Amino acid sequence: MSEGLPLTTPNGVTAPAATAIPPEALYLTAEQTAALLQVSAKSLYRWALQDPSLPCLRIKGTIRFPRERVIRWFRDREQGTPRTRSQVRSPAKPAKLMEADGA
Helix, strand or coil, X not given: CCCCECCECCXXXXXXXXXXXXXXXXXXXHHHHHHHHCCCHHHHHHXXXXXXXXXXXXXXXXXXXXXXXXXXXXXXXXXXXXCCHHHCCCCCCCHHHHHHCCC
């Protein structure tokens, strides 16, 4: 069985082994998910309570987070993402050009 991937934060600090994420894990603990998103476990628990769109699985006091869906959820909340083609509006033709086209 593989050991799991240690996490290194942007400032170079390696996360404790308890938060290392096995590459085959489909569901993560709150601590592993928080380490993956680089937030505190307290913030993650708060988000899970306040935002019903955060994907999580609750069974008898245990909470797990589906890795791929949480990553997608987090990306969907990214600000400043590029617009999709349907969101980009072309500038209106100036009136003089429209007259020259015969419209």
